[in-house]
Each structure stands twice: as C-alpha cells, then as structure tokens.
Amino acid sequence: MHIAIIGAGISGLMTALELAEQGCSVDIFDQHQAGQAASWAGGGILSPMYPWRYASEVNQLAQYGKSLYQMWNEKLLPITGIDFQIxxxxxxxxxxxxxxxxxxxxxxxxxxxxxxxxxxxxxxxxxxxxxxxxxxxxxxxxxxxxVRNPRLLQSLIGYLKQHPSVRFFEHCPVEKLIIQNKKIQGIQLEDSRNLFADHVVITSGAWSQHWAEQVRRKIPVxxxxxxxxxxxxxxxxxxxxxxxxxxxxxxxxxxxxxxxxxxxxxxxxxxxxxxxxxxxxxxxxxxxxxxxxxxxxxxxxxxxxxSPHGIPYIGAMPEIENLWANFGHFRNGLCMGASSARLLRQLMLGQKTLVSPIAYSPERLKKQDLISS
Missing domain, CATH: 3.30.9.10 (D-Amino Acid Oxidase, subunit A, domain 2)
Incomplete structure (x- = not known):
C-alpha cells in the first residue's frame, strides 16, 4: 500500500511511523522543512492544560500519549541516538x-x-x-x-529518513489533490509533477483549510x-x-x-x-x-x-474514497499526536481501534454547508 502524507508535523510524522511499521510505503510532503512548525513551537506537556476544561474526546486520546511516546522512544533511541527526554x-x-x-x-x-x-x-x-x-x-x-518536542521530532525524522519504506519531500508544496470519480488518485506538486498513491492523508495542521475547495467542504480549522x-x-x-x-x-x-x-x-x-x-x-x-x-x-x-471544541478530525474524509484526515488538534497536538496516528492507522488498515472513532470522524464535516463549485 502506497500512502502520501501531506504535512510533516507531529501528526504527519507519527502517522508515517505507524504506517511504515505496518509495512506500508510512505511519502511525506511538507511545504517547508519537516518538524519546524507548530509541533516544534509547542511546550510538550503530556496532558491537556486543565483537562476538565476540554471535551472528553480530547482527554480520551491524550491519556495514551505518555505510554505511547515511552514505547516509541525505547524503539527509536538505539537507532537515532536521540532521547525524547520524557x-x-x-x-x-x-x-x-x-x-x-x-x-x-x-x-x-x-x-x-x-x-x-x-x-x-x-x-x-x-x-x-x-x-x-x-x-x-x-x-x-x-x-x-x-516531552521535549524538538528532540521528539528530530528522532522521528531521523528514524523515518533511514527507513527503507519512507521518502521525504521537504520544501515541496502540494498544489492540489488528484480526484477522479470521487476517488483519490494522488497529488499534484507545485512544480506540476503528479505523484500517484493508493491513499492520501491530510495532516496539514493550521493549513488544513487549504483543501476545503477541492473536497467541497468547509473545514473549520x-x-x-x-x-x-x-x-x-x-x-x-x-x-x-x-x-x-x-x-x-x-x-x-x-x-x-x-x-x-x-x-x-x-x-x-x-x-x-x-x-x-x-x-x-x-x-x-x-x-x-x-x-x-x-x-x-x-x-x-x-x-x-x-477546531471546534479542539476535537481533531481523524478518519476517512466524506464522499472521497481513500482520502484521510488527521488534523485540527488545536492546543493538544503533541499529547494527542501518538494516539491520533495510531487510531488513523487502525482505521486505514481495518484493525481494531484503541478508542471508538465516531467522535473524531470527518463525517462531522458533512454538517458544514457544501462549498459551491
């Protein structure tokens, strides 16, 4: 299975890690350098601040953050030499x-x-x-x-760049999605190159609204x-x-x-x-x-x-086959990042999920008005 991931912040990198470790071939695209936007700029607290002020859906994913990062740190540290410093x-x-x-x-x-x-x-x-x-x-x-998020990102990038199933395309903006008969075919780059993929995952963080016109949905991010x-x-x-x-x-x-x-x-x-x-x-x-x-x-x-209530969109995008979402984490991208990626991997590969995916489903976007073509 060949997967293109658009966005190399914590959501994109963790999604790439989850899928590559399951035997998928993964291409990661970022308009700038990998791991340099909000994920680098965050604080790395492995809990929502004042969790009682957040929706239960946010806390449900956040509670897995520490244990998953500990597990990944044990696996990646001997290879990258970079400790996440939890x-x-x-x-x-x-x-x-x-x-x-x-x-x-x-x-x-x-x-x-x-x-x-x-x-x-x-x-x-x-x-x-x-x-x-x-x-x-x-x-x-x-x-x-x-977690010391810059070191977490460095370790993820170092591991993925040496992974035989992963390719990086940095400073490589994706211009548009290639969609035919409501099915994703791949992506078109800013330099007009077309790259084909079995699945495309949007992990564009604060830039996710960029895709609204092409998917004909309002994306409230x-x-x-x-x-x-x-x-x-x-x-x-x-x-x-x-x-x-x-x-x-x-x-x-x-x-x-x-x-x-x-x-x-x-x-x-x-x-x-x-x-x-x-x-x-x-x-x-x-x-x-x-x-x-x-x-x-x-x-x-x-x-x-x-995003509304800080609840991310994780799962299949509505009405376009093989297009997936993992974005809209607001203030909790780092503490939800590991479990969000695991949930998406489980959904994409038809596996049992660690939490019920319904509350995070991009089907919520159907409630938004269709953008007129």
Missing part, C-alpha cells in the same frame, strides 16, 4: 477556582494519571522551593510529564498564534511544571525552562511582539520570581490548528 516533573496549578474540579477530576472520569492533591504552603515549599510566597496553596499532579520564551537555568533547577491563568513553566532536564503561552487570531503571522512577550514574562515571574536572575535565550511563535 521528563516526569509533575505539575502545580495555582488557579484557586479550579481546585475543587481538579481534585475530583481523576475519580469522576477514571483518569489515574490526573490524580492530584491540595498542598498547603509548607508542602508546596517542599515540592518546589522556588514558588512565590504569594501562593499559599496549589493542586499538585505528581504523575504529569512533558484556522491558525491561532501562540508565543513563548525560553530561560536557561542550572540543570534540574525547577523541579515541577507550573500553571497559573493558562500561563505555564515547563522545565527541561538540562535547565531550559519553556514559558508560555499566548493566544491571538492574526492569520499565519509568526512574528513575536514586545507586549505579548512582556505579558508572558510577567506571568512567569509572578509564579517563580527567581527566574529574573537567569537569561532569556530564545523567543518564538507557532500556529495552533484551532
């Missing part, structure tokens, strides 16, 4: 209005990894001595982890910009992830601390701006004032693929 830090959340919901969430929804405890100030100091004294309480999720900044502290300086008012600190093993994140509807603009960066900095210093003594080494922005 970092078991736990997380502190300071939003008092979320304490009651957070404390009940694990039991109510049977999600053991979301188990948390309410810490008083003394306990908080023991867990993370760098927290501002203004926070007298927090809820603590000891089992939450983060659009870019939402998020900005971040990076501190460098001593190794293992900050012991936990921290969250307050949707702003977060994510410590890496080598002392880098990822700080974010903003939300802005500004099209495909990935420029950082001074005011947003200052807002992020202020929020992070409010949680951990000592960060002020360390250097900021990088600032950047990425584009999240916003």
């Amino acid at each position: 970092h078991d830090t736990g997380m502190l959340i300071f939003d008092q209005e979320d304490f009651a919901t957070g404390l009940n969430y694990a039991i109510q929804f049977n999600e053991p990894m979301q188990q948390c405890d309410l810490l008083n100030h003394k306990q908080l100091e023991q867990v993370n001595p760098h927290i501002s004294t203004q926070f007298q309480q927090a809820i603590y999720f000891p089992q939450l982890s983060n 659009h870019p939402v910009q998020g900005q971040m900044l990076l501190f460098k502290t001593p190794e293992n300086w900050l012991p936990t992830m921290c969250m307050n008012r949707v702003m977060y600190l994510i410590p890496r093993q080598d002392g880098h601390i990822v700080c974010g994140s903003s939300m802005a509807d500004c099209g495909f603009n990935t420029a950082v701006d001074e005011q947003t960066q200052q807002d992020i900095l202020t929020a992070c210093l409010e949680m951990v004032p000592e960060l002020e003594q360390f250097p900021i080494v990088q600032r950047w922005a990425g584009l999240r693929p916003s």
Whole structure:
C-alpha cells in the first residue's frame, strides 16, 4: 500500500511511523522543512492544560500519549541516538477556582494519571522551593510529564529518513489533490509533477483549510498564534511544571525552562511582539520570581490548528474514497499526536481501534454547508 502524507508535523510524522511499521510505503510532503512548525513551537506537556476544561474526546486520546511516546522512544533511541527526554516533573496549578474540579477530576472520569492533591504552603515549599510566597496553596499532579518536542521530532525524522519504506519531500508544496470519480488518485506538486498513491492523508495542521475547495467542504480549522520564551537555568533547577491563568513553566532536564503561552487570531503571522512577550514574562515571574536572575535565550511563535471544541478530525474524509484526515488538534497536538496516528492507522488498515472513532470522524464535516463549485 502506497500512502502520501501531506504535512510533516507531529501528526504527519507519527502517522508515517505507524504506517511504515505496518509495512506500508510512505511519502511525506511538507511545504517547508519537516518538524519546524507548530509541533516544534509547542511546550510538550503530556496532558491537556486543565483537562476538565476540554471535551472528553480530547482527554480520551491524550491519556495514551505518555505510554505511547515511552514505547516509541525505547524503539527509536538505539537507532537515532536521540532521547525524547520524557521528563516526569509533575505539575502545580495555582488557579484557586479550579481546585475543587481538579481534585475530583481523576475519580469522576477514571483518569489515574490526573490524580492530584491540595498542598498547603509548607508542602508546596517542599515540592518546589522556588514558588512565590504569594501562593499559599496549589493542586499538585505528581504523575504529569512533558516531552521535549524538538528532540521528539528530530528522532522521528531521523528514524523515518533511514527507513527503507519512507521518502521525504521537504520544501515541496502540494498544489492540489488528484480526484477522479470521487476517488483519490494522488497529488499534484507545485512544480506540476503528479505523484500517484493508493491513499492520501491530510495532516496539514493550521493549513488544513487549504483543501476545503477541492473536497467541497468547509473545514473549520484556522491558525491561532501562540508565543513563548525560553530561560536557561542550572540543570534540574525547577523541579515541577507550573500553571497559573493558562500561563505555564515547563522545565527541561538540562535547565531550559519553556514559558508560555499566548493566544491571538492574526492569520499565519509568526512574528513575536514586545507586549505579548512582556505579558508572558510577567506571568512567569509572578509564579517563580527567581527566574529574573537567569537569561532569556530564545523567543518564538507557532500556529495552533484551532477546531471546534479542539476535537481533531481523524478518519476517512466524506464522499472521497481513500482520502484521510488527521488534523485540527488545536492546543493538544503533541499529547494527542501518538494516539491520533495510531487510531488513523487502525482505521486505514481495518484493525481494531484503541478508542471508538465516531467522535473524531470527518463525517462531522458533512454538517458544514457544501462549498459551491
């Protein structure tokens, strides 16, 4: 089976990995360099932020993220020499209005990894001595982890590029889908080359709306910009992830601390701006004032693929045979990425699925008005 995948972010790369390991021949296309868009720009928390604020469909896929990445890391590390660095830090959340919901969430929804405890100030100091004294309480999720997403992407790309069944086409925009009699035949590249495939998978993230006219469906996915900044502290300086008012600190093993994140509807603009960066900095210093003594080494922005309720489209596209979707993950592309790809592989190959696919089905797009031809 020969499969073309359009988009080489986490969704495209994980989909390619799942299919190639099942014996499929896979071509991966990206308009830029593989693994350089939103997937690189994200934070890598292996849980939705405040999971109780998200649809159950999001949490259902996210709960498999850590175990699947651990499995893939064990397989890929000896070959690529790149460790995903899945970092078991736990997380502190300071939003008092979320304490009651957070404390009940694990039991109510049977999600053991979301188990948390309410810490008083003394306990908080023991867990993370760098927290501002203004926070007298927090809820603590000891089992939450983060993955170092740039290293995850590097390992995936390194493994797939040496895989005998995989070809990469980077800096190679796909101009259009080749569709005949409601069946996908392949793709046409910007340079007018036609490449034929048995199946085509759209994993275009924030750019997925590009295909709406050709599939004659509204695709309600659009870019939402998020900005971040990076501190460098001593190794293992900050012991936990921290969250307050949707702003977060994510410590890496080598002392880098990822700080974010903003939300802005500004099209495909990935420029950082001074005011947003200052807002992020202020929020992070409010949680951990000592960060002020360390250097900021990088600032950047990425584009999240916003979708209704953040529920991705995974499965067969309606009314076009052999065209598949895996896009629209909004803020949770990394924590849902591994399970989304597994679910799509299982659907494409007619295998038993790890979750019911109905809620993610692109058949939902039928509810959108047909785009007039």
